[in-house]
Amino acid sequence: MTPIAPCLDDARALLDARSEAAGLPRRSLLRGALGAGYALAALPVVAQTAIKTPSDGLVVGEVMVNAGADTIPVYRAAPAGRQGLPVVLVISEIFGVHDYIADTARRFARAGYLALAPDLFVRQGDPQSYGELARLLSELIAKVPDAQVMRDLDACVDWAAAHGGDTARVAVTGFCWGGRQTWLYAAHSPRVKAAVAWYGRLEGERNPLQPRHPLDVVGELKAPVLGLYGGADTGIPLASVERMKAALASGSPAARASEFVVYPDAPHAFHADYRPSYREGPAKDGWQRCLAWFARHGVGAA
Numbered sequence: 001m002t003p004i005a006p007c008l009d010d011a012r013a014l015l016d017a018r019s020e021a022a023g024l025p026r027r028s029l030l031r032g033a034l035g036a037g038y039a040l041a042a043l044p045v046v047a048q049t050a051i052k053t054p055s056d057g058l059v060v061g062e063v064m065v066n067a068g069a070d071t072i073p074v075y076r077a078a079p080a081g082r083q084g085l086p087v088v089l090v091i092s093e094i095f096g097v098h099d100y101i102a103d104t105a106r107r108f109a110r111a112g113y114l115a116l117a118p119d120l121f122v123r124q125g126d127p128q129s130y131g132e133l134a135r136l137l138s139e140l141i142a143k144v145p146d147a148q149v150m151r152d153l154d155a156c157v158d159w160a161a162a163h164g165g166d167t168a169r170v171a172v173t174g175f176c177w178g179g180r181q182t183w184l185y186a187a188h189s190p191r192v193k194a195a196v197a198w199y200g201r202l203e204g205e206r207n208p209l210q211p212r213h214p215l216d217v218v219g220e221l222k223a224p225v226l227g228l229y230g231g232a233d234t235g236i237p238l239a240s241v242e243r244m245k246a247a248l249a250s251g252s253p254a255a256r257a258s259e260f261v262v263y264p265d266a267p268h269a270f271h272a273d274y275r276p277s278y279r280e281g282p283a284k285d286g287w288q289r290c291l292a293w294f295a296r297h298g299v300g301a302a
Contacts, residue, residue, distance in 0.1 A: 050274040053106040060106060065118065067155035074156060075102050075117040077109035078164060085114040086299045087165040089153055091174030091181050092117060094141050096127040100274050111291060112301025114165045116156045120149050141177065145209040149181050150188045157191055167191055171299040173290060174200060176269060183214035183225055192223040194297035196290045199229050199268050201236060202244045215244055218251030225258040226293040228286045230266035261289060
């Protein structure tokens with residue numbers, strides 16, 4: 001399996017559903033949507049299920065975070081007028097920080113968190129500017145170094161410490177591409193206390209920019225991870241999940257405390273409420289499990 005296979009399968013499924021609904025060839029639909037200046041992820045929703053979380057009572061919007069020699073944009077959402085908030089890093093899919101990711105950050109803010117969703121693709125390009133899926137994957141996603149992602153997430157935690165966050169209580173969660181990064185960051189950062197990975201790839205080909213995968217770092221996990229996966233995910237076979245479970249059982253203490261929940265009939269991206277892959281039951285159950293996991297491991301919100 002190639003490093004981007006699960007994301008590719010998911011995006012193709014989205015395009016197939018939309019092109020059938022619109023009566024257009026898939027390529028024409030993609031070009032039209034991206035020509036309008038929006039990400040592939042924001043194609044018109046097949047089932048009108050997209051959640052819209054209000055921002056009243058919250059502080060929301062883009063902040064700029066210093067990350068080494070660079071400055072990266074980060075979507076911030078937090079309860080207004082509060083300090084000492086637990087921090088959650090929200091890592092996007094391949095489509096970047098669009099409406100769905102920002103809305104997810106607001107959901108965490110409404111639950112009492114300082115939520116930060118960084119643009120981790122900013123140096124390589126804008127996912128919304130690519131007119132073809134293959135180019136997006138090969139020219140942008142495949143060129144983002146894991147080490148760069150780890151540094152950017154570290155910078156977000158540093159920013160949180162100076163802006164109302166309690167960095168003794170840090171959690172991380174991510175979706176698809178971001179799910180893989182969630183596993184890696186839980187192995188990288190001693191400041192993370194809990195992590196929830198939504199259908200992130202667990203193994204695959206290695207290269208200089210992505211030298212290791214979650215299966216390779218179970219001995220280094222510093223925080224327990226809850227993996228939320230779909231039994232009908234065509235890009236992440238259940239055999240991969242089983243290999244990860246076996247590795248966790250002999251990994252670090254945090255690895256041994258990690259758990260999986262597999263929703264038997266759920267496809268990839270079952271939490272993505274703007275896509276036809278959305279499954280309300282698993283998505284809502286997974287969300288409650290996510291919040292409970294954070295609380296169980298010391299990153300609960302008041």
